[in-house]
Amino acid sequence: MESEKKQKISGLSYNIISYDPRNRGLRNLGLVEITQKVVADFLELVGVDASVQCLECSGRDELVSEWKTLEGRWRRNDNGAFAGQLLVLENKVTSEIQSSKIRKAILVTSMNIGEIIGAFYNNRIAIISSQKIEHNPERFATAVFHELGHMHGAPSTERKKVDRKVNNDFQIVELEKEMQGTNAIYESLGEHCLNLGCSMRQRLCFADWSLTKERLQTGRPYCDKCLDDLKDFFRKNPD
Numbered sequence: 001m002e003s004e005k006k007q008k009i010s011g012l013s014y015n016i017i018s019y020d021p022r023n024r025g026l027r028n029l030g031l032v033e034i035t036q037k038v039v040a041d042f043l044e045l046v047g048v049d050a051s052v053q054c055l056e057c058s059g060r061d062e063l064v065s066e067w068k069t070l071e072g073r074w075r076r077n078d079n080g081a082f083a084g085q086l087l088v089l090e091n092k093v094t095s096e097i098q099s100s101k102i103r104k105a106i107l108v109t110s111m112n113i114g115e116i117i118g119a120f121y122n123n124r125i126a127i128i129s130s131q132k133i134e135h136n137p138e139r140f141a142t143a144v145f146h147e148l149g150h151m152h153g154a155p156s157t158e159r160k161k162v163d164r165k166v167n168n169d170f171q172i173v174e175l176e177k178e179m180q181g182t183n184a185i186y187e188s189l190g191e192h193c194l195n196l197g198c199s200m201r202q203r204l205c206f207a208d209w210s211l212t213k214e215r216l217q218t219g220r221p222y223c224d225k226c227l228d229d230l231k232d233f234f235r236k237n238p239d
Contacts, residue, residue, distance in 0.1 A: 005047075007234055012050040014039050014104045019056075019111065029137050031130055035108050038144040045222070046152070046230045050104075104151070106144070116189070118147040126151050142212040145199045145221040153233035154200050154226040155185045155193040162186040162194070169204050176201065183225045198223035 016039065018032045032054055039052050107127040118128040126147035133139040149155075162184050166172050175186065179194040186192060193200035197214050199221045215221050222230065 006049040007047055008049040009234070012048070012104070014050060014052045014106065016052065016054045017056075017105055017107045018054070019107065019109045029130070029135065029140075031137060031140050032108055034137050034141050035106060035128070035144050038141050039106065039148065041221075042145065042148050045227065046234055048234050106147075118143045120147050120150040123151050123153070136209065136212070138216060139209050139212050142199050142209075142215055142221070145215070146211075149200045149222065149226060149230065150190060152230050154222065154229040155191055156229040156232070157185075157191055159225070159229075160184045161191070169208055172202060172204070193223060193226050195223035195225060198226055200226045 016032060016035050020027065036052055036054060043050055043052075105125045107125070108130075109127065110130045112129065112131050116129075117132050118126060120126045126144075128140065128143050128147055130140060133143070160182060162175065162179060164175065164186060166175060166186065166188055172188065176194045176196060180196060182194070184194050186194060188202045188204070190202075192202040195201070197218050197220065199211055199215055200223070201211060203211060
């Protein structure tokens with residue numbers, strides 16, 4: 001059977017930037033290589049042709065200096081972690097992307113980024129921290145798939161949205177059971193999917209790794225609807 005032709009987007013490239021200031025295990029756990037494979041698998045799933053490169057930040061790098069400053073602020077004020085994280089991404093990584101014409105960047109770090117594992121900014125930048133994955137590389141891979149999904153429009157905000165506040169994973173799981181078959185989404189630190197077996201669902205407890213178990217069992221990181229959302233994103237953003 002002839003394979004589906006990939007969509008080639010002029011100049012599209014992904015830079016995986018690693019920063020491990022205290023040698024906490026990015027290299028030993030192979031997390032940069034895992035990220036590289038996840039990005040390659042992601043591009044294969046969505047049918048897009050793009051280059052993938054790996055860079056390592058040095059202690060002299062301006063980005064690293066800003067990270068060190070922000071890490072101190074995070075220790076003093078956990079509520080400022082998310083805002084501080086977006087500040088460094090916007091002011092540093094975005095300028096590097098613009099100057100080098102790199103379209104996408106994934107920052108892999110062992111630094112603490114507050115009460116989250118990963119986040120994304122402006123459909124161009126993702127950050128994933130190894131701090132809370134308990135030395136489980138597969139959990140890290142799930143986080144990379146999750147943030148890549150957010151970067152590229154999954155789940156789509158055009159899907160039916162459930163207006164219900166959830167405060168813990170028990171409430172999230174109950175909502176997932178209730179909404180099966182609807183392709184609905186809901187808000188919990190961003191829009192998330194409710195379809196079982198999809199890595200675009202949300203979990204608030206770091207000890208929970210059910211999303212990773214399901215991904216490994218099915219061999220699929222995304223549900224059919226989220227995969228459609230991702231492909232649609234690239235169709236609508238061809239350059």
